[in-house]
Amino acid sequence: MSLPHDGQRPFFQFGNPFRMIFPKESYLSPRLSALLKSFEQSLAERLKKLIPKDKSDVLSLSWMRVAMESLCGTHRDVQTLITELQFPVSDWDEKWMDVYLDNSVRLLDICNAFSSEISRLNQGQLVLQCVKHTLSDADVPSSSERIIQARTSLDDWVKQICSRSPKLESCSSILHGLTSSLYMSKVMNSDKGKVLMRAMYGVKVETIFVCSIFAAAFSSSTKTLTGLQVSDKFLWAGAFNELKLEINGEIKKLFEHGTSSIFKELELVESSVKKLFPLISDGVVPAEGTLVKSASDLGESAERFSEGLDFLSKEVEDFFQIVLTGRDALLCNLRAYGLNPDPKQKSSVPEQLVR
Template sequence: MSRPHGPHRPFFPFGNPFRMILPKGSYLSPRLYALVKNFEESLAERFRQLKPKDREDVLTLSWMRLAMQLLSETHNDIKTLITELELPVCDWDEKWIDVYLGNSVKLLDICIAFSSELSRLSQGHLLLQCVLHDLDSSSSKQFVRSRSSLDAWRSHINSKNPRLANCFPILDGLTETLNLPKVKNSAKGKVLMQAMYGVKVETVFICSIFAAAFSGSANKLTDLQVPETCLWAEAFTDLQAFINGEIRNMIPRGRVTVLKELEAVDISVKKLYPMIDDGVGPVEAEAFQSSILDFGKNAEKLSQGLDLLTKDVDGFFQIVLGGRDALLCNLRVAGNISDNES
């Protein structure tokens, strides 16, 4: 949603969004204003960071790592904001607590599904290593074994992960409940809900991209509509249109996968397989060795990328789990204080 450049404008291009979310007559202190402003500006900057300069970077494992790292930063920011708001858990609306705890369970389930898929893809590396080992020999028997390993790898990569399917209805549920919660008589509460809305938008967006990438289905992508009053709305809308458009262009091309490093290995396999199958004469020997070298480099790059992305997904899992545990701990403490006072 681009806007033409013009003369100097107030900070809020669409008016003050907090006038809309705060109850009539409420006063937003400079401190609260600064807290939510900084949070939303940071979120906008992350959306800008996530838009790659090169279209070919979309759905590379390094780009997916960046997406997961930025998502983790935002979830850490919301924990910091909750502390800085000085809004004790005992003052939280019961609905806020239910939403937070419910969403955290759903995110943990999604992380488990993603980790399962990354593990499944990583398991294919052993088959690729077997291929490289067998191709290092001039024995015809070893060549037969290498063909068998390539066939097994193709079958493995094309198989479906039942655990991955479990995250799709979860994402559908999160998307359906994506809205700015209404909060009465609490400026701090409204600031908190405004920030949590931004976190949820980023979370649903990134997780839907991962689901689409792993499943190879653009049907899993979401096109979220967000209020223009959010300070990050323009950056998000621009990013979403770019990324979703690129992924939808990739998927109809008949690719085995839209993950770039996995696709590179698949291309190497397709190039190598006929050479193994038909045999290599003296003239083709140099091209054959070059193909083996490219295949090995692509296989190693895929393996390393999957390992690093797995660590980032696990890190996000721990952040979500830690936030959930901290809230439950605070609720227990608040409950004990209440019991002692009664």
């Protein structure tokens, strides 16, 4: 596969904003230190679990599902941390709240982009199941209308699988915006605020990383892979740097070797399609049972791929709801304290997740 961005540096070359979060050595109370340590250790464990034991698992639908589960868990953890800090929204820095609201809109948009692409891929699997049923009769002759119908359906599937959802085009700019938000010159001055800022930095880094992998997988391009560098002062830095090295490196190898599909499950479907095509070509009379067997194999591989997409779709939807719930909670708290959120923020929220 020829990639338009091969040979270029990764899209994100941002450094580490750690000094902006903690410009000087911070001394926290034992309670706050324990809360922060617990959060960072949990994040480190989540990241370690994403490091694949087998490189062939990289960008399988099952790995992507686990990655999105991990991201959901981290976002839940930071919501719990906010509650445990007993840090009223009235004490939050106004600029930080604006960035939070901006980023939540970006995340909702990118969830919609991912869901749109998953839906498009799933529609293709319905076409393949129709091919299976069309060719399920062992007595179907090669010149029959059903053979012609199956061949037409496979042609349509090939065209569809090579296309992309238009919404994916926005992922690069969305991720760029999320990465830029790591650079905040003004931070919360209280100890609780500093703990929250440090935790949110970890959340953002994992979010950017996972979403960049999803964008690369769906767009078949390496340009969204993040080059973020994380300071070893974070307890989760080692796990993140190892994970980034393993995953980004393997993705680049896949593209460099001209893989036709970055999804392992989709490669199995494509292999079945290639085996079936010659059996339903003009002038070809399939051997007895060969056509039915090939059609059955195609149906099974398509069904496994569809099931993987369904599980992944559910995790993306869960993430969407977590982000939306957190955003709504902040807006409600702002109103409760008599603060007026920016009206532009409210109007820019996507109405619903695309299924």
